[in-house]
Amino acid sequence: MATYVLRRAVTSVGLLVLSSMLIFVVLRLIPGDPTVLKLGGSGTDVDPRAFEALRHELGLDRSLAYQYVHWIDGILHWDFGLSYFSQYPVTTLITDRAGATFQLALVSLLLGLLIAVPAATLGAVWRNRVFDSLLSGGTALGMATPSFVTGIVLIVIFGVKLDLLPTQGYVPFGEDPVESVKTVLLPAVTLAVAIAAPIVLILRSSLDDVASAPYIRTAQGKGLLRRRIVLGHLLPNATIPTLTMVGVIVGDLLGGTVIVEYVFARPGLGSLMVDAVYQRDYEVLQALVLLAAAAFIVTSFIVDLLYGVLDPRLRVRGQEA
Amino acid sequence: MTEVAAMELPRSGGRRGETILRLLRRPAGAIAALIVVLIVVGVLAAPVLAPHSPTEFDYERLFAGPSWDHPFGTDELGRDLLSRVLHGGRTSLWIAALATLISMVSGAVWGFVAAFRSGWVGEMMMRAVDVTLGMPVILIGLVLVAAFGSSILSLVLILGFLFAPATARLARSAILSELESDYYLAATSVGAPPWRIIFGELLPNTVPVLLARASIVAAAAIFVEASLSFLGLGVQPPAASWGTLLQIGYASLYSSYWYSIFPGVVIVVTVLALNTLGNSLQYALDPSRR
Numbered sequence: 001m002a003t004y005v006l007r008r009a010v011t012s013v014g015l016l017v018l019s020s021m022l023i024f025v026v027l028r029l030i031p032g033d034p035t036v037l038k039l040g041g042s043g044t045d046v047d048p049r050a051f052e053a054l055r056h057e058l059g060l061d062r063s064l065a066y067q068y069v070h071w072i073d074g075i076l077h078w079d080f081g082l083s084y085f086s087q088y089p090v091t092t093l094i095t096d097r098a099g100a101t102f103q104l105a106l107v108s109l110l111l112g113l114l115i116a117v118p119a120a121t122l123g124a125v126w127r128n129r130v131f132d133s134l135l136s137g138g139t140a141l142g143m144a145t146p147s148f149v150t151g152i153v154l155i156v157i158f159g160v161k162l163d164l165l166p167t168q169g170y171v172p173f174g175e176d177p178v179e180s181v182k183t184v185l186l187p188a189v190t191l192a193v194a195i196a197a198p199i200v201l202i203l204r205s206s207l208d209d210v211a212s213a214p215y216i217r218t219a220q221g222k223g224l225l226r227r228r229i230v231l232g233h234l235l236p237n238a239t240i241p242t243l244t245m246v247g248v249i250v251g252d253l254l255g256g257t258v259i260v261e262y263v264f265a266r267p268g269l270g271s272l273m274v275d276a277v278y279q280r281d282y283e284v285l286q287a288l289v290l291l292a293a294a295a296f297i298v299t300s301f302i303v304d305l306l307y308g309v310l311d312p313r314l315r316v317r318g319q320e321a
Numbered sequence: 322m323t324e325v326a327a328m329e330l331p332r333s334g335g336r337r338g339e340t341i342l343r344l345l346r347r348p349a350g351a352i353a354a355l356i357v358v359l360i361v362v363g364v365l366a367a368p369v370l371a372p373h374s375p376t377e378f379d380y381e382r383l384f385a386g387p388s389w390d391h392p393f394g395t396d397e398l399g400r401d402l403l404s405r406v407l408h409g410g411r412t413s414l415w416i417a418a419l420a421t422l423i424s425m426v427s428g429a430v431w432g433f434v435a436a437f438r439s440g441w442v443g444e445m446m447m448r449a450v451d452v453t454l455g456m457p458v459i460l461i462g463l464v465l466v467a468a469f470g471s472s473i474l475s476l477v478l479i480l481g482f483l484f485a486p487a488t489a490r491l492a493r494s495a496i497l498s499e500l501e502s503d504y505y506l507a508a509t510s511v512g513a514p515p516w517r518i519i520f521g522e523l524l525p526n527t528v529p530v531l532l533a534r535a536s537i538v539a540a541a542a543i544f545v546e547a548s549l550s551f552l553g554l555g556v557q558p559p560a561a562s563w564g565t566l567l568q569i570g571y572a573s574l575y576s577s578y579w580y581s582i583f584p585g586v587v588i589v590v591t592v593l594a595l596n597t598l599g600n601s602l603q604y605a606l607d608p609s610r611r
Contacts, residue, residue: 023464026464026468027464027467027468029468140593140596140597141589141593143596144540144544144589144592144593144596145589145592146544146547146548146551146585146588146589146592148547148548148551148567148571148585149567149585149586149588149589152567152571152574152578152581152582152585153582153585155574156574156578156582159575160574160575160578251456251457252457254457254460255457255458255459255460258459258460258463258552259459259548259551259552262551262552263571273460273463274463274552274553274554276467277463277464277466277467277554278553278554280467282467285464285467289460289464292456292457292460293456296456
């Protein structure tokens with residue numbers, strides 16, 4: 001088990017370093033110079049002395065390798081550099097906005113599971129009924145609906161027509177719990193719908209696989225209550241293969257927050273990223289992409305460990321390889 | 322996102338006519354195919370079908386709701402929205418079609434080469450695919466837009482690049498399963514030249530699988546282009562794709578919600594139809610379901 005954990009940890013760190021290099025290099029391959037944009041020019045009308053001075057100040061005149069090491073060194077000291085655009089420390093920008101994103105992601109994930117798990121389970125239990133076609137129709141619709149369309153529909157219904165819920169902004173939970181929940185409700189439902197569809201799809205096929213397993217038939221033959229078969233045998237066993245797809249779900253969550261925060265004008269990391277793309281603020285952009293990659297890599301690491309704990313067969317195979 | 326639809330690899334085989342018949346026998350597939358055809362024809366024939374010119378201003382009627390004259394309402398300059406949606410569809414569909422073509426060709430070549438180079442080269446090629454498949458498409462898309470701008474050309478290239486890795490994986494497993502088939506063994510044992518086997522046997526047998534995949538890629542390309550355009554980072558005004566229209570409509574949601582609802586519905590219907598068509602094709606191609 002220890003070697004399995006170690007091997008996975010080393011791979012994860014390696015992947016993280018690799019992706020940090022990739023992000024850094026890709027953002028520096030870009031035609032055009034962020035400093036020119038910052039000096040308000042289009043390349044030809046910028047004072048060359050001011051240009052050189054700014055490049056020096058930002059460290060852009062050093063070699064790529066130096067800049068990279070400098071960047072990583074800063075990150076290890078929890079310093080992501082300064083925003084090219086606003087001059088604020090990137091670390092501050094990120095910590096200020098992390099709360100809005102974290103709350104949204106957490107509530108959406110819970111809501112999404114709350115929709116998806118019962119829906120997929122009912123779909124697997126009530127075979128070939130109206131519910132089944134409703135479920136696959138709903139899943140297909142959910143997969144085809146961009147979250148900004150869902151968001152706009154919800155804003156029109158609950159904001160414009162009924163005027164029931166706020167359609168933009170973010171209130172920290174610690175400040176005003178009631179307002180906080182009210183502002184997160186519409187964005188979270190929007191994102192939950194988007195992530196529920198793939199979860200239903202994955203869980204459903206996994207449930208179908210498990211349902212035809214011999215031990216389920218044995219349980220039925222023993223005359224076990226259907227409720228006990230479903231909750232005690234079917235669901236737990238179907239969850240294990242679904243775990244491998246957690247990476248996909250985390251990816252959907254990360255990508256989804258970008259759109260949903262924009263739709264509901266939530267000051268989170270997703271909207272910070274959109275702003276950074278608009279302003280060509282590479283210092284902010286590279287920090288955010290690195291964080292997304294890190295979130296992704298860390299989750300798959302944890303999932304791999306959980307997988308090893310839940311499925312002993314894998315532990316053994318991990319040692320042999 | 323739409324990439325999740327677990328791509329079960331169907332073995333190709335049977336005559337083309339049979340496959341199309343099997344596709345049409347499933348109502349969902351037949352309806353999806355009909356809708357795709359209607360949308361493509363409608364959008365291509367936009368200059369004939371559109372009731373108004375998409376650039377004709379009417380300052381008497383700004384942000385009008387749906388009416389007989391303007392079924393989708395009018396926009397901030399009084400332009401007819403139905404005509405704008407039909408013409409905007411040309412931008413959306415062209416970008417999606419070219420991006421699909423690029424991702425299919427480059428992905429297929431990548432996958433084929435990886436399948437034939439079974440050593441460490443193939444291994445490395447597939448590892449590269451795995452790494453890019455990990456990150457959410459929209460995040461990579463945003464970074465690439467930041468890097469290469471959002472002209473129509475760079476959008477086509479970016480989207481083409483985004484969907485190539487998944488195609489490569491599919492193409493590789495499609496070829497690998499063909500390499501195990503009896504006809505491949507027969508062809509190699511009678512000493513047929515490799516180019517004949519590749520272009521005469523292997524490629525034609527994997528084309529149906531790749532076509533089913535292309536339908537799903539096109540759906541994903543429309544989806545992601547609309548997302549980028551909605552964020553204001555895709556197709557830029559005065560050019561307008563469905564996503565661009567939706568973004569402008571979103572800005573005036575409280576004065577005219579019709580504006581953004583119709584382009585939104587068109588995006589959803591198109592993506593849904595293309596996804597369903599792709600899935601039905603895969604289903605129809607799968608011999609185990611016969």
